[in-house]
Amino acid sequence: MYETHFGLQEAPFALTPNTRYFLRAPSHHDALELLLVALRQREGFIKITGEVGTGKTLLCRLLLNELEQEAYTAYIPNPHLTPDTLYEAVAEELGVDVTRCANTHQVLKALNERLIALAMEQRPVVLVIDEAQAMPEATIEALRLLTNLETESVRLLQVVLFGQPELDTLLRRESLRQLRQRITFAHRLAPLDRASVSHYLRHRLAQAGYNGGDLFAPAALRLMTRCSGGIPRLINILAHKSLLAAWGRGERQVGRRHVAMAARDTESARQPGLMARWL
Incomplete structure (x- = not known):
């Protein structure tokens, strides 16, 4: 789907437990x-x-x-x-x-x-x-x-x-x-904090073969942390949908707008106030 667009060898945010993707947060x-x-x-x-x-x-x-x-x-x-x-x-x-x-x-x-x-x-x-x-x-x-x-x-x-x-x-x-x-x-087990969310995303992307610059913009990381509550499964869902949104628009980096779109499409995600502003 979006793997080739972002230089990935495989989907990095699958929900199936895979010990290769385990992050020692x-x-x-x-x-x-x-x-x-x-x-x-x-x-x-x-x-x-x-x-x-x-x-x-x-x-x-x-x-x-x-x-x-x-x-x-x-x-x-x-x-x-x-x-x-x-x-x-x-x-x-x-x-x-x-x-x-x-x-x-x-x-x-x-x-x-x-x-x-x-x-x-x-x-x-x-x-x-x-x-x-x-x-x-x-x-x-x-x-x-x-x-x-x-x-x-x-x-x-x-x-x-x-x-x-x-x-x-x-x-x-x-x-x-x-x-x-x-x-x-x-x-x-505690949810991931903002620094760990950033590390988590980079780790999974690297395991999937990504070797470029920061794929998620700082503003996107902040909103990702807020909407997911630091829960790894929600991070996977939001990251996957955010990549889809960026790919669909032909963009090379995930921005805050893409994460907001993903959160609005995910019932279990926290919906930050004034989300419409990001869209």
Whole structure:
């Protein structure tokens, strides 16, 4: 579409999570470092929360890539499961043949044996759950019971929860206080500030093959920050539409007018006052 016009090799602002485009902005860098340090210290529960579009799934995938050589990982992307289904899903992720198990007791027994075998291989096991705010309360309690599996000297399963702020609300329930007390480390992903938004745009453009001057004018960057609230997913949407607007007019740089047009066309974007003035 506009790639050739701007000297790009590929679309730089696709919404599909791609670890190659991960930017180590301060909050996201801190989250990744916390995860790696805590997991290497064999902590039990770790929680990462953030608003919709702040990059939790991308961070989750990056974590799985980082752990590939040092741990055995299980990944549950959609945890809206019953307790029994959760046990089966974790067992399958760890290579357990659940078709041989007649009931939940047998699934848990086989899962425990598998965890012990991995512990004997000196391989920590990390369960990563994305969109954890969608877990039913009964399933969260089942998850807590699952982490009771341990030997005298080592914890057999570590858990990382990624979720929206609703996860914090869910875990504040009195009935879930036992799990809440087990969360030893937690981090809240923050939106990008103006400097980070500028860095984010330049980083993604460079990854897509751009090697020219500033493609987004300073005024465009300021409005982009304001309209997106520093949320990476919204930045991607607005940047893509802004490039389309500039390309459609045959212009080589994205200006404030193009960002305003993109924001007006995006329901989830913040609409700055007097936007019509920019048009």
